Amino acid sequence: MSPPPSGDGTEPADELAAAFADGPAFVPYLVAGDPDYESSLQYVEALARGGADVIELGLPFSEPIAEGPTIQSAIVRSLEAGMSPERFFAFVEELDVDVPLVCMTYYNLLYQYGAEEGSRPFVERAAEAGIAGFVVPDLPAEEAGPLRAACDEFGLDLIFIVAPTTRGERLERTRERVSGYVYVQARLGTTGAREEVSDRTESSLERIDDWDVPKAVGFGIKTGDHAERIVRAGADGVIVGSALVDVVAEGVEEGRPAAETAAILEERATELKRGALRGASEPEAEQP
Amino acid sequence: MSPPPSGDGTEPADELAAAFADGPAFVPYLVAGDPDYESSLQYVEALARGGADVIELGLPFSEPIAEGPTIQSAIVRSLEAGMSPERFFAFVEELDVDVPLVCMTYYNLLYQYGAEEGSRPFVERAAEAGIAGFVVPDLPAEEAGPLRAACDEFGLDLIFIVAPTTRGERLERTRERVSGYVYVQARLGTTGAREEVSDRTESSLERIDDWDVPKAVGFGIKTGDHAERIVRAGADGVIVGSALVDVVAEGVEEGRPAAETAAILEERATELKRGALRGASEPEAEQP
Amino acid sequence: MSDTQFGRYGGQYVPEALMPALEELEDAYERYVLGNEDGFLDEFRERIRDFGGRPTPLGRADRLSDRYGREVYLKREDLLHGGAHKLNNALGQVLLAKYMGKERIIAETGAGQHGTATAMAAAHLGMPCEIYMGRTDVNRQRPNVFRMRINGAEVNPVDIGRGTLKEAISETMRDWSRTVEDSHYVIGSVVGPSPFPRMVRDFQAIISEEAREQIRERTGGLPDSVVACAGGGSNTMGMFHEFVPDEDVSLFAVEAGGSSLEVDEDAGVAPNSASLSTGADGVLHGARTRLLQDSDGQIMESHSVSAGLDYAGVGPELAYLVDEGRVTPVNVDDDAALEAFHRFSTSEGIIPALETAHAFAYLEEAGDELGEVVIVNVSGRGDKDLETVIEETDRRGIEAAPEMSVFDGGLR
Amino acid sequence: MSDTQFGRYGGQYVPEALMPALEELEDAYERYVLGNEDGFLDEFRERIRDFGGRPTPLGRADRLSDRYGREVYLKREDLLHGGAHKLNNALGQVLLAKYMGKERIIAETGAGQHGTATAMAAAHLGMPCEIYMGRTDVNRQRPNVFRMRINGAEVNPVDIGRGTLKEAISETMRDWSRTVEDSHYVIGSVVGPSPFPRMVRDFQAIISEEAREQIRERTGGLPDSVVACAGGGSNTMGMFHEFVPDEDVSLFAVEAGGSSLEVDEDAGVAPNSASLSTGADGVLHGARTRLLQDSDGQIMESHSVSAGLDYAGVGPELAYLVDEGRVTPVNVDDDAALEAFHRFSTSEGIIPALETAHAFAYLEEAGDELGEVVIVNVSGRGDKDLETVIEETDRRGIEAAPEMSVFDGGLR
Ligand SMILES: Cc1ncc(COP(=O)(O)O)c(C=O)c1O
């Protein structure tokens, strides 16, 4: 087994590193199977067409303690439509997209999968399906030993979240274990689109300034303008979830054909990606 | 002041003694002012016509703890029609009857009457109105000192109740203070007409066999047959309340003219009086 | 018969049929309660500890102490099993009835606290039990009706009059007149014919026995004043009794001022239950005491937002101590009691019974007479009063009361 | 990090944002609770005595002892202020939050007992407080909602999922993720991420500290068995903790068997809450423990007639003690619990919480394994459950339940 890839850049898995290589990455998130398997396939593909560099795919868990109301509802829709780990892998295999896919789910689903105890069977199957890495919001670095080992075994990345409250030793522990990219949580709280970008983003980015993994910022990003400011603040990528899930929810509420919702998602993705690019291309206004 | 008349026959007040003198006495009870002042006058007069030897007139008190539901309702009717101690005396004065009247009420009304403290003013006024005596169900012999004194002062009788539970010393204490007649409570409980005459009547009468005051039995007597059996058991009189109050209540319920109710009361009184007389005239079947 | 009286109050004004039962009870009281015959008192003390939860604590009310600039201590009868001081008496009497060989327990109840306590004591000791309760009280104290039924007691609603405590007592006396040979009437306060007022006081006096010890441990001395609400006066006498000889300790009995101290003679209604403050001498329910009555002597319908204080009479010993100047009667109105209920709940984390809230309302109104160290008797907890408080608070627009919009479709 | 675990259970499976708060809490727990820094523990013991009413008694259940031919003793946590064991923990944590300089208290609640206890502790200590409660529970535990509001706490109904405890915990964690810097999350049982399970157990262990002393005073020895109901397991661990080293004392954790031990995988519903008896290893609400889950790892909707047991998980230490063979998990169904509720109420004069009724139902089912001397933890009183019990009793035709026809126009 190779030594674990880390925040210092030792052997990051290729796929995700590549996605961040040429300028700021746009990392959209949707719940797989929301509101149903078929529509969801179209939606994810629309994000890819809209310029996604990485896509985070939520595998729904019944107790999503890190999610705000928007994603909670999406999870309920997906579960009610029959999403399960098995179907998730089928979904990933059926997807016709060219960008790396990250599976975002809670630890119990990884843990329960397969006959064998622990998360290894899940990782093995995910690797086979073509998943590039994981985000597990209820798995802090301290508890991640077994999963980190399984990811290493199968060549997958394990992304950790750095919160506004993460400091000191905990920052170091995360740095040692992270790979692919680090998910910088822009504010305290749960996921959900906001009107304003948080002040705490910059100071969070500063604290991990010297990490070698790309830094993607999420939690509350809604518009191209947000994306622009986040990138200007130093992010290597922007993660956008609830703002896109909102489009799916609207589609459900208004009974829109899936193709139409897919078109809106593509458009929204394009705008967000453009915002991110603007943040990188123009010189910063108040640059010292 | 003369010494108190007692169960041993020392100086009973004349009126009541006389009423029991010629054979068994019939002692009906009604609540004065039930259901209204005018009707009630007619009803009491009807009882006299029907053969009453003494009439017990209830002066209604708001907390009649010794009464069953029949008389409680009569008390409510009378109070709602405006009965009060003052009106009660007017009522007594207005009554056109030739038999002695006994006032049956609770101690607080006696106690509160008039400017002076204690029961003396009430007794004075009652004497003036022509009342012959009192029954006060919540005043046992132990608490009756002041009232006994006032009755002696104004020449009124004070009737006490002997219950099935009254024995020993308590019996003696009552015997010392009673005058007019002794009210023998036929059974435990509150007032109210019953279908059966209680077995306990005989044993109660036996216990006071040697008392010199007349023994009138009450509580639950309803028919001429009851009256007959009570007298046969050794009573000098029968007290009938609820069975007559029931007639008044029926009249109210069915909207009968007062005269009609009065006629029924007279008839019922006649029957009861006849029953009592039968009990005295014929020899007892199982006489030893 | 001066041992049935307190000064000119007290006595035995009951139907003849009950007199022998009172003699029997007097005898049993002397032998078992005063004389500890057959170890009665030991068993009582053990059961009130292990079943009842005695001793109850004396705790400092930190935030009220700050508010009033005095040391306010709370005697926590709300922590007694059943949720009020009532069990001290109910357990004592049911146990006594057992020693006397009685086979059935009857009792009246107003707020339902005494009925609940009696039902619990009767279940605990395996005695059948029937409770009389005015229809109005049945409907305004539902949780307590549930509790009595669940403890296996019969609950007999009384439809007479306004259907509150006064009517329930009268009706229980009627039952007792019928069943006196094998039933014991567990009267719920320091009222009724002798020996009830003395006996109930003795069972409740455990409150002040403990509190007097506890305050000495806490402060090294006696309190300047002791405050308790007064309906019939059993928590009051229980809280006062051991302090009566301590002449420097002021005793305040807080009555329910209801909506007004004026009476409506014509309607026969006193919109309060302040018999010590506004009543006159009379005889009710077996005793001579202070009563709310009209000039004829008819008993008035009393009123209080708190069912447990809603009574036209008061214990004869309390009337006597007021006449003697030893106890100061005061009163607070319904609104003040509701405000105190909320103030106390939010600032101390203890929800008092509405009865008890009257005692706290007095703290707000009182001045220097309370002195520096005050003990308030928390006679019971307010669980039974929640619906009433919410409705009345809303109706009257009481300040500082919480909103109740969390339920689907509002409150009901 | 083995000190966050009990065998393979426990741990800290929470969002990164909360990890620093858990570290801070761990530090505070060690200093104040374990180390009595600044006299924390002294203040806690004093307040749980004077405000909470400790010690609670250990009493003999005379009629149950006869019924079962064993000595049955009752540890009376129902007499603790608030009406359940919950205050031991709530007061401890709110006080700790104060020592830590936190300014706001949040908590979840199922039956409402923990919410009530937390609201009371927060009011007592002057801390603002918000409680999350599933919508279903809000509607089936109304009196407790009233009590929380009256103590000044905000109550936030949670509309997600079936709206019970599981959803309320998730939602409180979400609040905490947002407010972690100045809020303390007072978790209500021995569940959640480390150090909560240990810390809550330590606050609750006062139950067994007292009970162990008390039973020795009463019987001169230790009991043969100790019985407690288990939802999250806080009354359970509190009652067991000091007996764990006493190997001759059998420990029985009684879970809610609901309507059946079979699960409906398709509907995602387990009609019970018996995670120790029927659950499997997994991770929920911050800890690895035994869970009701489907084969994918989705958490099931649990069920119990008793809201306080209606939870899909259980404390990790309890799961560990079961694996080790030290604690025996058993379960009883809804009907048995309701029957035990009525049996216990009418025969002992104590109305137990529906949660507690499960422990008594086990006495009825158990055989010789209980031995001669049994202590049952009366974890709470049933006032909060009256409406539920009456409805469910009626619906199921439970025998020996009292009739409720005393109200005008029937029950509602
Ligand atoms: C809690 C509480 N306090 C006080 C009272 C008033 O009764 P007493 O004055 O006899 O203590 C009651 C009566 O029900 C009560 O429940």
Ligand SMILES: Cc1ncc(COP(=O)(O)O)c(C=O)c1O
């Ligand atoms: C009275 C009572 N007992 C038991 C429980 C179950 O919780 P735990 O298992 O944590 O003691 C609850 C929970 O609300 C409760 O209120």
